[in-house]
Amino acid sequence: MTSCSKCGGRPFYTRRYSGETLCEPCFRDSIVAKARRTVSKYRMIERGESVAVAVSGGKDSLSLLKVLHDLSAPGGYEVSAISVDEGVAGYRDEALAHARDLAAQLGVPHIVVSYRELFGFSLDEALDWKEGERDVSSCSFCGVFRRRAIDEAAARTNASVVATAHNLDDFVQTFLMNLMHGDVARLAWLDPAYSDDSFPLRRVKPFMEVYEEEVALFAYRSGMAFQSVSCPYMHEGLRSEVRDYLNQMEAAHPGMKNVMLGSALDVISRYSGSSGKRSVPCPRCGKPSSGGPCGVCRMKALLEQHVNQ
Ligand SMILES: [Zn+2]
Numbered sequence: 001m002t003s004c005s006k007c008g009g010r011p012f013y014t015r016r017y018s019g020e021t022l023c024e025p026c027f028r029d030s031i032v033a034k035a036r037r038t039v040s041k042y043r044m045i046e047r048g049e050s051v052a053v054a055v056s057g058g059k060d061s062l063s064l065l066k067v068l069h070d071l072s073a074p075g076g077y078e079v080s081a082i083s084v085d086e087g088v089a090g091y092r093d094e095a096l097a098h099a100r101d102l103a104a105q106l107g108v109p110h111i112v113v114s115y116r117e118l119f120g121f122s123l124d125e126a127l128d129w130k131e132g133e134r135d136v137s138s139c140s141f142c143g144v145f146r147r148r149a150i151d152e153a154a155a156r157t158n159a160s161v162v163a164t165a166h167n168l169d170d171f172v173q174t175f176l177m178n179l180m181h182g183d184v185a186r187l188a189w190l191d192p193a194y195s196d197d198s199f200p201l202r203r204v205k206p207f208m209e210v211y212e213e214e215v216a217l218f219a220y221r222s223g224m225a226f227q228s229v230s231c232p233y234m235h236e237g238l239r240s241e242v243r244d245y246l247n248q249m250e251a252a253h254p255g256m257k258n259v260m261l262g263s264a265l266d267v268i269s270r271y272s273g274s275s276g277k278r279s280v281p282c283p284r285c286g287k288p289s290s291g292g293p294c295g296v297c298r299m300k301a302l303l304e305q306h307v308n309q
């Protein structure tokens, strides 16, 4: 039987793309080490900074909170947890409880903001009103508000950095989907080194070089409770087709996803330097916008039309 490539211990996981076999402690260490290298390579978090980790209560975000908490003392930064309550009856409460429990266990401050408090409606109500706006998917609609809510929560913790749990698979899927939608201008936002002087809150993805299946395994073996049911409004459509395609490619050609990530980053860095893409303040609310009213103000205007009818 093969033993752990690092310590000779009992085999637990074989990383097909590198051929290394790891015992469980070495596997866990490898995930933490990879996140640490990613953070340092892209200078995602500097010493003395305060990081707000966006925690939905699912396995990826709870793992990220745990990993960044482990890295925060040696890295010289502070970590807090922020969660968004979209207002989805029977779904969100369980996830928020998992986020609250882990934050308490780690001794990390936890802030929850709700759509109702920030925007005046719950997602349940908004999607009710949205009937008829079929050209806007529930997820892209909700995503616009969630990003704003995360910014608000981060501001309340005085964070200068927001960390989200997007993994390598999410990154490559988003890259490909932008190409498929003809949305090349959005590629600049994926640049891990992207910074925007006019809006100083940085967004970072410390798991962007870790395979989804490895984050999942890390979560399953860490003994924490997390929500596994997905949002009842989720209709992923194209994204799940892209996910299946990438998984098939990876099964036939181990390491393909790593290569795709490298290529995507190469394209993005060449593109984002020349695109000159910068946000400008939204004329209605003053928050970052790619031009004209921001997504939140546009979506709110759509909703108000329906409510006033
Ligand atoms: Zn080992």
Ligand SMILES: [Zn+2]
Pocket (backbone or CB within 6 Å): 282, 283, 284, 285, 286, 287, 293, 294, 295, 296, 297, 298
């Ligand atoms: Zn606005």
